[in-house]
Amino acid sequence: MAKEVILPRQGNTVESCVILEWKKNEGDKVKKGEVLCEVETDKTVFEIESPADGILLKRFFKENDDVPVMTTIAVIGNLGEDISSFKPVSQISKPKKEDNEKNLEKIQNTFLEEYKSEDKNKASPFAKSLAISKGVDIETLSGSGPQGMIIERDVLNVASEVSISPAAAEQITKDKLKRPIRGSGLAGRILLSDLKKEESSEIRLSTGRFNDIPIKGIRKIIKERMLLSAATTVPCTLFYSTDASTIIKARNLLKSQQVSSNFSSITINDMLIYIISKVLQKHPRLNSHIYNDTIREFENVSIGFAVDTPRGLMVPVLYNANLMDLITISTNTKKLISECIEGNINPDLLKGSTFTITNLGNSGIEYFTPVINPPENAILGIGTISKDNVIKFSLTFNHIVIDGKPAAEFLKSLEDAIKDFDITKILNFN
Amino acid sequence: MDADLIIIGGGPAGYFAAETAAKEGLSVILFEENQLGGVCLNEGCIPTKSLLNSAKIFSVSKNSEKFGVSANPSFNIIEANKWKDETVIKLRKSLELLMKHNHINLIKKNAKIIGPNTVKTDEEIYKAENILLATGSSFVVPKIPGIENAITSKEVLSLQSIPSSVIIIGGGVIGIELASFFSCLNVEVTVVEMLPEIVPLMDAEMASILRRSMSSVNFLLSSKVEKIEKDTVYLVQDKKELKIKADLIIVATGRRPLIDNESFFSIGLDFSEKGVRTDERMKTNIPGLYAAGDITGRFMLAHAAYRMGQVAVNNICNKKDIMREFALPWVIYSLPEAAGVGLTEEELKKREIPYKKSVVPMRANGRFLAEHGEQPGACKILVYEKTGILAGVHMVGSYASEIISSATVMIECELRDREIKEIIFPHPTVSEIIKDSILGLK
Numbered sequence: 001m002a003k004e005v006i007l008p009r010q011g012n013t014v015e016s017c018v019i020l021e022w023k024k025n026e027g028d029k030v031k032k033g034e035v036l037c038e039v040e041t042d043k044t045v046f047e048i049e050s051p052a053d054g055i056l057l058k059r060f061f062k063e064n065d066d067v068p069v070m071t072t073i074a075v076i077g078n079l080g081e082d083i084s085s086f087k088p089v090s091q092i093s094k095p096k097k098e099d100n101e102k103n104l105e106k107i108q109n110t111f112l113e114e115y116k117s118e119d120k121n122k123a124s125p126f127a128k129s130l131a132i133s134k135g136v137d138i139e140t141l142s143g144s145g146p147q148g149m150i151i152e153r154d155v156l157n158v159a160s161e162v163s164i165s166p167a168a169a170e171q172i173t174k175d176k177l178k179r180p181i182r183g184s185g186l187a188g189r190i191l192l193s194d195l196k197k198e199e200s201s202e203i204r205l206s207t208g209r210f211n212d213i214p215i216k217g218i219r220k221i222i223k224e225r226m227l228l229s230a231a232t233t234v235p236c237t238l239f240y241s242t243d244a245s246t247i248i249k250a251r252n253l254l255k256s257q258q259v260s261s262n263f264s265s266i267t268i269n270d271m272l273i274y275i276i277s278k279v280l281q282k283h284p285r286l287n288s289h290i291y292n293d294t295i296r297e298f299e300n301v302s303i304g305f306a307v308d309t310p311r312g313l314m315v316p317v318l319y320n321a322n323l324m325d326l327i328t329i330s331t332n333t334k335k336l337i338s339e340c341i342e343g344n345i346n347p348d349l350l351k352g353s354t355f356t357i358t359n360l361g362n363s364g365i366e367y368f369t370p371v372i373n374p375p376e377n378a379i380l381g382i383g384t385i386s387k388d389n390v391i392k393f394s395l396t397f398n399h400i401v402i403d404g405k406p407a408a409e410f411l412k413s414l415e416d417a418i419k420d421f422d423i424t425k426i427l428n429f430n
Numbered sequence: 431m432d433a434d435l436i437i438i439g440g441g442p443a444g445y446f447a448a449e450t451a452a453k454e455g456l457s458v459i460l461f462e463e464n465q466l467g468g469v470c471l472n473e474g475c476i477p478t479k480s481l482l483n484s485a486k487i488f489s490v491s492k493n494s495e496k497f498g499v500s501a502n503p504s505f506n507i508i509e510a511n512k513w514k515d516e517t518v519i520k521l522r523k524s525l526e527l528l529m530k531h532n533h534i535n536l537i538k539k540n541a542k543i544i545g546p547n548t549v550k551t552d553e554e555i556y557k558a559e560n561i562l563l564a565t566g567s568s569f570v571v572p573k574i575p576g577i578e579n580a581i582t583s584k585e586v587l588s589l590q591s592i593p594s595s596v597i598i599i600g601g602g603v604i605g606i607e608l609a610s611f612f613s614c615l616n617v618e619v620t621v622v623e624m625l626p627e628i629v630p631l632m633d634a635e636m637a638s639i640l641r642r643s644m645s646s647v648n649f650l651l652s653s654k655v656e657k658i659e660k661d662t663v664y665l666v667q668d669k670k671e672l673k674i675k676a677d678l679i680i681v682a683t684g685r686r687p688l689i690d691n692e693s694f695f696s697i698g699l700d701f702s703e704k705g706v707r708t709d710e711r712m713k714t715n716i717p718g719l720y721a722a723g724d725i726t727g728r729f730m731l732a733h734a735a736y737r738m739g740q741v742a743v744n745n746i747c748n749k750k751d752i753m754r755e756f757a758l759p760w761v762i763y764s765l766p767e768a769a770g771v772g773l774t775e776e777e778l779k780k781r782e783i784p785y786k787k788s789v790v791p792m793r794a795n796g797r798f799l800a801e802h803g804e805q806p807g808a809c810k811i812l813v814y815e816k817t818g819i820l821a822g823v824h825m826v827g828s829y830a831s832e833i834i835s836s837a838t839v840m841i842e843c844e845l846r847d848r849e850i851k852e853i854i855f856p857h858p859t860v861s862e863i864i865k866d867s868i869l870g871l872k
Contacts, residue, residue: 165844167817184752191844192817 002077003052004086005036009069014041016068019061028056036074039067052076058083123150134159144176153178162188171195218312228374232290233398237369238407242415244391247271250423262327263427269305269359270330272382274426275417277301277321277329280355283410285402287354289375295401304353304373305333307340314340315373317353326426357382361391370396377401378410391418432556433459435746436549438541439564441468442732443723445525447562447739452532454747459556460534461541461549466525467518468566469685469724470732473584476521478607480514481587482763485614489765496803505615507592514587542693547718560718560746563706564739567685567724572599576658580679583608593617593677597663599655600682601628603762606640608680610764613646620648620674622655622665631760633774633824635789636810640768640826643806650674687727710752712742720746734758757841761831766807769834772822772841775812784815788870790863792827797858802828811867818846823867829860837864847871 007017017039024036030050037048050056054076061067075083123131123138127150131138136159138150145151157172157179164172164183168190172179183190215223229235247268254263280287284297301322304315316336321329339345356373359382370381377400383392393414397407435451437444440462448460465472484505491503529536539551543563549556569582583604596612598605601623613619621628628649629637641649653667662675687705700707700715705727712720722738724730737753744751759771778785792798792807807827814821823837840850847868855862 165819166849167819167844167846182750184754185844186842188750189843192819 002057002075002081002083002086003054004072005048005051005074005076007039007048007067007069007071007073010041010044010046014069016066017041018066019063019073020045021063022059024050024056026056026059030054030056030076048073050076055079057081058086060086060088122148124152127151127155130155131159156181162190164190165192167192168195218309218314222312225373226371229372232374233372233377234400235369235372235396236399236404236407237394237396238404238411239367240393240395240408240411240415241390242393242418243389244385244418245389246418246421246423247391248385248389250421253423259427265334266326266330267333268361268385269382270326270333271421271423272359273303273305273318273321273333273357274324274326274329275421276355276357276380276414277303277324279410279413279417281322282413283406285406286378286397286410288377288401289354290377290398290401291375295377298354300354302352302354304356304376305336306356306358307337309341309343311343314345314350315353315356316340316345316349317351319352355380361385366392367394370394372396372398378407431547431558433457433535433558435459435560435562435743436541436556436558437461437562437564438543438549439468439566439723439725440464440466440536441564441566441723441735442470443566443725443735443739444468444562444564445529446736447564447722447743448534449528449532450740450743451746452534454743456743456747458532458534459558460529460536461539461551462536463538463540465522466529466536467522468732468735470735471518471521471525473587475732477514477518477587478583478611479763480517481510482607482611482614482765484510484513485611486765489614505592507589511588542690543697543699543719544693545697546716560720562739562742562746563714563719563721563725564723564735565688565690565725567687567727567730569681570684570686571681572655572683574599574655574658576660577681579658579660580681583680583682586611586680595676596620596678596680597622597674597676598680598682599663600684601625601649601651602682602684603629603631603760604684605680605682606644606762606764608682609644609647613644614765618648618676619646620650620676622650622653622663622674624652624654626652629762629768632768632770633810633822634776636768636770636808636824636826639806639808640762640764640766643766643826644764685724685730687725689725710741711745712738712753713745728753729755729758731758731760754842757838759834759838761834763831766805766827767830768824768826769830770822770824771834771838772820773812774822774824775810778812778821783821785812785821786815786871787812788867788872790867790870792860792863794866795858795860795863798827798860798863800858809863809867811864811871813847813868813871818848819844820847820850823864825863827860827863833861833864836861840864 020038020040022037024030030036032050032053034050035047036050036056038045039048055078057075057077059074061073067073072086072088075086077083122143124145128138130152134155136155141150141154141158143150144154162182165185171177171192172195177195180190180194182188183194185191250271251268253259254266280301287301288295288297300320303318303321307314307316318329318332318336336345336349353373354376356376356379358370358379360368361382361384364384366383368381370379372379377398379396381394383394385391393411395407395411434456435458437448437458437460440460444460445466448458451458470476488503488505491501494501541549541551543561544550547557547559547561549561571577580599586608592615595618597620598608599622601621605621606629609619609621627634627637628641650665650667653665656664656666658679661677662673663679665672689701689703694701697716706714706721706725708714708721708726712722714721720742722742723735726738741751741753757771759769762768775787787810789808789810793804798807810824812822813819820840823834825833850865850868853865855865
């Protein structure tokens, strides 16, 4: 018995496929599951397998033919079998591009004609056929589509297969709401509560209980900043680790009783800000902003640093950090942090940074992908310092402005600066 | 695969799901190691309704002189039990026939879930695309010293003689029905309830009316049982210690899902001691495993179980369906009856929903007055203030159990007061009380 090879439907939107290449010729012996040809949709390429063992008796289409889905494209069987009954009815084969354009034009013209001829009572072709199948008199409807056109929804409003509660119907008319296709009541009956929910009933059904928390205050600002970052930058992150013994030694020294207690409050973070602000001066591209078609490189370094507060993430700014000594950096940083946490920070101190750092080291995080704080072009994530004094850096940069190599060079400079860091020189110890 | 659907448990959720699934063309295996019909048919709804009816007939005929009827009835518990048993057997047989006609493979064995799509009896393993867990619930027996001196409602079903006094621990639905049964038979009844009002699920105002209408029953509210010794119950009420005695002590403190810890843990099922968790479609966290009825710990009513079983099967058959809770009626078959559907006044207040209410006493209803005189009873209607949609209907009085269905339809359909006003109710019926209550809304 001969068996037809059918071009399967790939998803709901694919109407036709182009045959790219036949892998078998007519008369070839094929096994069930062997690839007969490759076809292409507008999204992907897939293989058509033989549905049976036998001989490829006939190929109904040539390569590059555009074939509607569910069409018989070939026949497998025994030599000499009659295959005339398998010949596909619709042998649409057309070279793809030009015809498609013409086709589109034709559809548009038809649409326009229909649109014009139905001047009095405009209805989409689908709405019309739907109305006929549901026994709805289209003359009695008023449209809610573009320019008052009667569309599917308008027909379904009067011909839906699910019922609607009187209260829900009234609310739909009053507030000009969209009628849901199905509700949550008896056999899909639309209830008043189905209109209040913005999410589709499908989602509501599957997720069960939930809490809705309004996005407001700092969270709203964070949302806008994050979306701005995602929409305007092309982030790329480099991970780098380096020996930080100099910093650890420095901290141990500052905490010991051997030096003035004024220095004991200097943290690793303060020392890193000090080093980073110096290094950035040599890498102005990382210390820059982007405005439309302009990159603005800064001479001085204003460091924004991420602070966790009970209300959410805040980023206060240490202006011209490159000009500050270590003690000033430490004092100012502490002041900014406490003002953020208490919520009494001057809003002017939350903008104008040229580079941002974010430290997750205390949480034990090694590497992460920090999010650029626009209009800046780079952000340095500081990870945890391991027991053998290795510190981890994650540098996210905007690839629109900064290439990978200069970004890597900045990290190398940072490594060198950390290695050369000598606390005794900086604080003038003897 | 041995079947499209395996159901464990032949109670209301299980057998109704089996029937529904079979009618949808699925092949079904139903496991039930005991009798079909579950607690409802074998030791709950049906037998208790049979006995309650006998007791009510006795009570009515004894108190009928004012209606011009004099009788000197006697109550024969053996005969009453016989009638009850015959009823149960008839219903059980028709259930078995129903399963047979629908080609449901009923296996009278205990089965446990051992893996996805897999259940096991002592000897064999069965597999199916979908499994419905409907293993029901068991009595809650509180940890009170001497609780072994008390019997449960199950044992009440086979009493051979009527005691002269009973103490019922628990003033919930089962406790109140038992209290009604015994008080109809002139037994001295004391109900001990821990909460300040009986039947916590009821609208509090209506629960109070029900309690007062059962005037021959002694209610001890806000009372905690400390211990039981033979025929004596020791309890604390308002810090006062009390000691009460009776021929028979019955514990009716509710039911809890029959959780099979070992098997549930082994398959990773999401459950707690309150029941197996499901979503609105009765799906558990395990693909292909559904749960319905008392095992979910929700509602614990036979008609809720039917519906849950139906929802599960509809979803198995890819028909969209969800378990709605807002129009789930309940009934107490006491004398007088009580019933309700929808939200109570307490729930509306708690959710801060503005509402309007109307309460009409039963004696304002023609048929009720003709048949019962000025007995206590009322109908309470609650509507959402903003929309006029019916939110809850609560009743105490005869026929409440039958009338509540019409209120259920109204709430399911989300009808508003102005639509209900136009519905024609037959006259004279007690059901007119719903319309009268709606008309009484201000």
